Amino acid sequence: MxxxxxxxxxxxFLAFPALAQQKAEPLDxxxxxxxxxxxxxxxxxxxxxxxxxxxxxxxxxxxxxxxxxxxxxxxxxxxxxxxxxxxxxxxxxGKGWEVEKSYLALTKPYYQPMIGSPKAWTPSTNGPVKGQVVLVKATKEEDLAQYAGKLKGKIVMAEVTNPIKTTFAADGSRYTDEALHKMAEPVAPTEGRAPMSDERMAQMRARRAFVTKMNEMIQSEGAAAILSSRGGSHGTFFTTNGAPYAMDAKPALPEFEIAQEDLARMSRLLSAGIPVEIELESKTRFLTEDxxxxxxxxxxxxxxxxxxxxxxxxxxxxxxxxxxxxxxxxxxxxxxxxxxxxxxxxxxxxxxxxxxxxxxxxxxxxxxxxxxxxxxxxxxxxxxxxxxxxxxxxxxxxxxxxxxxxxxxxxxxxxxxxxxxxxxxxxxxxxxxxxxxxxxxxxxxxxxxxxxxxxxxxxxxxxxxxxxxxxxxxxxxxxxxxxxxxxxxxxxxxxxxxxxxxxxxxxxxxxxxxxxx
Amino acid sequence: MxxxxxxxxxxxFLAFPALAQQKAEPLDxxxxxxxxxxxxxxxxxxxxxxxxxxxxxxxxxxxxxxxxxxxxxxxxxxxxxxxxxxxxxxxxxGKGWEVEKSYLALTKPYYQPMIGSPKAWTPSTNGPVKGQVVLVKATKEEDLAQYAGKLKGKIVMAEVTNPIKTTFAADGSRYTDEALHKMAEPVAPTEGRAPMSDERMAQMRARRAFVTKMNEMIQSEGAAAILSSRGGSHGTFFTTNGAPYAMDAKPALPEFEIAQEDLARMSRLLSAGIPVEIELESKTRFLTEDxxxxxxxxxxxxxxxxxxxxxxxxxxxxxxxxxxxxxxxxxxxxxxxxxxxxxxxxxxxxxxxxxxxxxxxxxxxxxxxxxxxxxxxxxxxxxxxxxxxxxxxxxxxxxxxxxxxxxxxxxxxxxxxxxxxxxxxxxxxxxxxxxxxxxxxxxxxxxxxxxxxxxxxxxxxxxxxxxxxxxxxxxxxxxxxxxxxxxxxxxxxxxxxxxxxxxxxxxxxxxxxxxxx
Incomplete structure (x- = not known):
């Protein structure tokens, strides 16, 4: 899905004229x-x-x-x-893509393997890369200037601002009879999720444009790789693509999606001024023949x-x-x-x-x-x-x-x-x-x-x-x-x-x- | 704990004579x-x-x-x-021990990184090891004979017989008032967990002796490493020691505890006759000075x-x-x-x-x-x-x-x-x-x-x-x-x-x- x-x-959800309901044939x-x-x-x-x-x-x-x-x-x-x-x-x-190697570990302040995967359609790292992690704290273009000249060969991540919340609800669930009854009730078109407001759309577009700018800057500054996370907990992480799959897509930086625990730890350490070094390697393969x-x-x-x-x-x-x-x-x-x-x-x-x-x-x-x-x-x-x-x-x-x-x-x-x-x-x-x-x-x-x-x-x-x-x-x-x-x-x-x-x-x-x- | x-x-739980209860001083x-x-x-x-x-x-x-x-x-x-x-x-x-590198990945029938860690006090692998995984299906000594001569350089695991069950209960919980009230009730000594029966004790001893035998056999056959799991799910795994920490402890094989998902997959593949190859590396360090x-x-x-x-x-x-x-x-x-x-x-x-x-x-x-x-x-x-x-x-x-x-x-x-x-x-x-x-x-x-x-x-x-x-x-x-x-x-x-x-x-x-x- x-x-x-x-x-x-x-x-x-679309409103449309009600049609004559068909009578059901009896089943064999x-x-x-x-x-x-x-x-x-x-x-x-x-x-x-x-x-x-x-x-x-x-x-x-x-x-x-x-x-x-x-x-x-x-x-x-x-x-x-x-x-x-x-x-x-x-x-x-477009291009096919697959992972041939993925390795990620914290190496400073101490050694610990990390859980993660290259994002889809991101290129290989230049062999094993060992380097400092730099925390980029930026929400608008002006914030980026301070990182000029500071990202070469570095591994870059954004601050983690959404710490994991312990859940007291089950991971697994089934629909209750009540939920199913509710689902069977008709919904007036106005009750559906409202279409996004123009303001919200503009905010999203601006956010997307900013992230593109930031990634361009990180790339042009010569960073070695990006680390990110889309949530999850206890070793479960979510994944998606990190670069376009079109045949003529511009090259992107190596990027890993990693367990929120691993990313949040680095964010806390770096925010406290404690240097973090990691080692990582991704070997990915593009399939361009067909x-x-x-x-x-x-x-x-x-x-x-x-x-x-x-x-x-x-x-x-x-x-x-x-x-x-x-x-x-x-x-x-x-x-x-x-x-x-x-x-x-x-x-x-x-x-x-x-x-x-x-x-x-x-x-x-x-x-x-x-x-x-x-x-x-x-x-x-x-x-x-x-x-x-x-x-x-x-x-x-x-x-x-x-x-x-x-x-x-x-x-x-x-x-x-x-x-x-x-x-x-x-x-x-x-x-x-x-x-x-x-x-x-x-x-x-x-x-x-x-x-x-x-x-x-x-x-x-x-x-x-x-x-x-x-x-x-x-x-x-x-x-x-x-x-x-x-x-x-x-x-x-x-x-x-x-x-x-x-x-x-x-x-x-x-x-x-x-x-x- | x-x-x-x-x-x-x-x-x-011990029975003992009731003592005169002390009167509590009022708090400041x-x-x-x-x-x-x-x-x-x-x-x-x-x-x-x-x-x-x-x-x-x-x-x-x-x-x-x-x-x-x-x-x-x-x-x-x-x-x-x-x-x-x-x-x-x-x-x-005894000996101190720490991990300096840990890497684990499935390489056949396809590549996928695995989640795991060396068990405590296990030695390093001989650099990166790439090899076939062999499923040992044995519950008694006679079962082991069939593996003689077949484990050299192999990575060995036991069959996973306890598949992960999806839970519909929350990971996180707090005591209810009812549970606390119950906890406050006195328990008669007989209500506590009964001491282990002689029969059960003998079974456990026999099981332990068998596992020791099996591990000795795996080691003497020249296997490269052992993979095991102690449960957990969704990327969470449990860990413990894989070898004794005494200064004079006999050398053990490299052993990894890995996510149950990774171990169970290999068990299913091997049980179906589909070859599995993995790559792994552990670099561990023993501290023997103090x-x-x-x-x-x-x-x-x-x-x-x-x-x-x-x-x-x-x-x-x-x-x-x-x-x-x-x-x-x-x-x-x-x-x-x-x-x-x-x-x-x-x-x-x-x-x-x-x-x-x-x-x-x-x-x-x-x-x-x-x-x-x-x-x-x-x-x-x-x-x-x-x-x-x-x-x-x-x-x-x-x-x-x-x-x-x-x-x-x-x-x-x-x-x-x-x-x-x-x-x-x-x-x-x-x-x-x-x-x-x-x-x-x-x-x-x-x-x-x-x-x-x-x-x-x-x-x-x-x-x-x-x-x-x-x-x-x-x-x-x-x-x-x-x-x-x-x-x-x-x-x-x-x-x-x-x-x-x-x-x-x-x-x-x-x-x-x-x-x-």
Whole structure:
């Protein structure tokens, strides 16, 4: 799941005319029972997740790890009998990047290893670097002048002004019934998160411009590396990119994201006038041979003469950040979606419409894979000019909210589907999946479909440790996966996809969004 | 706080004849108010803790770090006007040891840095070592034969059979009123933790003997290093020693304690038949010049002609484990005890009896510092033959249960002191310190006094993150300290020490324990 887009969630709420709600067809109980049997008794979801995480490793966009995972998933899907399994380019991504060595330690006033990782797309250090750390205390351009001539060969960090707070709340949580009830209530558009004020926008722009200035200054002064942190505690740190991935991106400085404990200690020492020296080394590799990005696509062809040209899609992004193995973001989603098609295929359910699974690349850098796919196959998100396929895709189901079991689904404001979804959830109510909310959710690849008038949905999932420990952290590992949750999600998704594939009509749609001016 | 001794806590409960309870003298409210003012408004407790942790670094027994901390605390105490500040040897400890480099990374099937630390007193690796990891699956001697000839140059680990469980409980906690009430209830001796059964003892001995055998085999087969874990999660790992510290200890293999996530991944990969290679390096240094261990002692001399030869002691251990800076175990206790004497000195309270602070070394390896002190000044713990000073020490107060505020005190079964302690806690009831329990607590240095008939006490403290995140972990850093809790503890200790120093009588005592056979 992509953070930038999460922030836009509230603002994305759209008012639109209520549509006539569709009456739900009764479910075939025998088929639902078969899906449950296959998915709960013979699950392969944890095996899939093991290969995606432990065996494959990190899957940063453009990296060898992602290429390996694409290959493995394509072959796995084909091995189950899916057709047209392919690794399809979605457009130009940029440079690949991966870590070949990372070492960080405090060496003065005493030795202690530090926890951290190079930020994505930052270059190697010039071998092992041993040097003084300089604390830059600056909030505006005038503050920078005092550091002129003082940063050459130094390792630079900003003051840590947000000390770690001990939490007396659990890292792991599940939705309470109360929270789910609340989520099911309609929200008036005004209740959503207010769009950012012009003043706040201007402040953010100014802050960003200042940080760019500061980094340029640090670089032009000849600093050896930058240290930073985006929070976390107890050895968990969050990560992201430290430089652009475009083929023609300007070179940046080596930069490490490190555990807040390590950064805060240096900040306290330097603020007290006590010199700090560290040793660090990063060896990173840029992959520039193939600037293209890819999605993995495979199909269970439809069996109904009239309907097999129509498609039900499901998917999730397969790329991850680099400091762990992207277990909850989003090997979990990929494993569940793969397991869902495996269940349908294993049961030989003969869907009327074609079922197409898509594992997206480049999600973490801006939903690139699904957007590229939509641009190529569905239409132009700006002009809203659509291709013939737009009409043929009944729905797209996405999973990208961690390892938690499914508690319901967002209709994304498509109120007409609510009664269908409620019916489809019924056999799983006792497993905790109860809630259909007409609210929107953002942050991930269903938006690329929703933007072009194709019904795109994301499920409600229990948080577990998503925001506290796993989302974009160095601790997003296989250990965090909840086997029973992933099995539950697999059977629910299998049922949704099967029902969508086999009903008489395509799913009802919201009106096409207006072209962007 | 020392873990081995914690385990003996329950078994240590002793029945003894009830003593006449002492009537509490009324407190001088003006003095209590002054103590609060000084300790809450002008506290230096966080400054002291900053120097002990961030500035000084880890303080493993025998290390340069501990020697520096001893020097710093001695000078600091003297700078406040305490007398007889001295670094006093308590006996033979063994070799000092410290880390000069630690690096660990997975290199196959892909690169990823790992979180870990050399175990204390393990030797350096032979420079950087790159090699295959071998999973040893063995629970009895016969299982070992299969590894003969297969471990040369390899990095060896045991299978991880306890996968991390996601917790839905908070890392941080405080005592509820209910828990405190329960703690205040008397426990019948039979209700304490039952002594270990002969069968269980035999099992443990057998297990220990097997592990020794296995390690000897791994070493004699020429393995390069051992990897292990003692739990923890999200980047927090627990640590201890990996080899003995005696001057004549046999050489051990390099051994690293690593994050459970890293170890479990390798265990899963190897169990699935997927080769794992890692790179690691440890450079450790043994300090053999001075095998002695030390305590730091300083005094505020008594002012009453008759009583100044009597002593009230307070203290806590200053040594720590090596993977962090020992903030809650036990810079917190040291900082509070130092702050308590600073408060008394700053207020020029002129205690009748002498107040003596002791900062113990070697606690983590078996309460060595306080036991050595007791042996030298109080008597023999085995024969119970005592020296004249035994009569003169009215009480010893210890603090070593983390950063949490004081919620009360254990009388250690000395029921006669309960009314005094209740009275002394009264001015701090509103700050959460309410409970006097006649129960025992173990695990730390008050036991060395208790064993010789000198009233020795440990306070009840809120847990905060002690058992989940900080006690013997790589995350026991300054960030974990709770400033308000430490201030509260400082003023309560200052009051207890002052009251003990100034009352007419020494504190009532339990009968002398029987000599050990």
């Amino acid at each position: 992509n953070k930038t887009y999460t922030l836009l969630l509230g603002a994305a 109980a025998a088929i639902v029972e078969k899906i449950k049997q296959e998915g709960l008794q013979k699950s392969q979801v944890m095996d899939i997740a093991f290969y995606l995480t432990d065996v494959n490793g990190p899957r940063l966009s453009g990296s060898t790890g992602l290429a390996k995972a694409n290959q493995w998933t394509k072959e796995k899907l084909a091995s189950w009998g899916l057709k047209n399994a392919t690794i399809e380019p979605w457009g130009t991504f 600037p293209q990005g890819y999605n993995v696509i495979a199909e269970i062809p439809g069996t109904d003469k009239k309907l097999k040209n129509e498609v039900v899609m499901l998917g999730g992004h397969i790329d991850s950040w680099h400091a762990a193995t992207g277990a909850t973001d989003n090997a979990a989603g990929v494993a569940v979606m793969m397991e869902a098609v495996r269940i349908i295929k294993a049961l030989n359910l003969q869907p009327k419409r074609t079922i197409r699974i898509a594992l997206w690349g480049g999600e973490e850098q801006g939903l690139h894979g699904s957007r590229g796919y939509a641009q190529k196959h569905i239409g132009d998100a700006k002009t809203k000019q659509v291709l013939p396929e737009q009409e043929k895709i009944s729905a797209y189901y996405n999973l990208d909210n961690g390892t938690g079991k499914i508690r319901g689904i967002y209709t994304q404001g498509n109120e007409a589907v609510a009664p269908l979804f409620s019916e489809w959830l019924k056999p799983f109510n006792a497993m905790g999946a109860t809630t259909v909310t007409n609210r929107n959710t953002g942050g991930t690849d269903h938006l690329s479909f929703d933007a072009l008038g194709v019904p795109g949905f994301q499920f409600i999932q229990d948080e577990i440790e998503y925001n506290t420990r796993t989302h974009h952290t160095n601790m997003d590992t296989y250990d965090r996966l909840q086997p029973e949750d992933l099995k539950q999600a697999s059977v629910i998704v299998a049922n949704f996809v099967y029902q969508t594939a086999n009903r008489t009509e395509k799913l009802p749609r919201k009106p096409m969004p207006k072209p962007q001016s | 020392n873990k081995t001794y914690t385990l003996l806590l329950g078994a240590a 409210a003006a003095i209590v108010e002054k103590i609060k003012q000084e300790g809450l408004q002008k506290s230096q407790v966080m400054d002291i803790a900053f120097y002990l942790t961030d500035v000084n670094g880890p303080r493993l027994s025998g290390s340069t770090g501990l020697a520096k901390a001893n020097q710093w605390t001695k000078e600091k105490l003297a700078s406040w006007g305490l007398k007889n500040a001295t670094i006093e040897p308590w006996g033979t400890f 095998p002695q261990g030390y305590n730091v002692i300083a005094e505020i001399p008594g002012t009453d002609k008759k009583l100044k030869n009597e002593v009230v002691m307070l203290g806590g251990h200053i040594d720590s484990w090596h993977a962090a800076t020992g903030a809650t175990d036990n810079a917190a206790g040291v900082a509070v005890m130092m702050e308590a004497v600073r408060i008394i000195k700053a207020l020029n309270l002129q205690p009748k009896r002498t107040i003596r602070i002791a900062l113990w070394g070697g606690e983590e390896q078996g309460l060595h510092g306080s036991r050595g002190y007791a042996q030298k000044h109080i008597g023999d713990a085995k024969t119970k033959q005592v020296l004249p000073e035994q009569e003169k020490i009215s009480a010893y107060y210890n603090l070593d249960n983390g950063t949490g505020k004081i919620r009360g005190i254990y009388t250690q079964g000395n029921e006669a002191v309960a009314p005094l302690f209740s009275e002394w806690l009264k001015p701090f009831n509103a700050m959460g310190a309410t409970t006097v329990t006649n129960r025992n607590t173990g695990g730390t240095d008050h036991l060395s006094f208790d064993a010789l008939g000198v009233p020795g006490f440990q306070f009840i403290q809120d847990e905060i993150e002690y058992n989940t995140r900080t006690h013997h972990t790589n995350m026991d850093t300054y960030d974990r300290l709770q400033p308000e809790d430490l201030k509260q503890a400082s003023v309560i200790v200052a009051n207890f020490v002052y009251q003990t120093a100034n009352r007419t009588e020494k504190l009532p005592r339990k009968p002398m324990p029987k000599p050990q056979s």
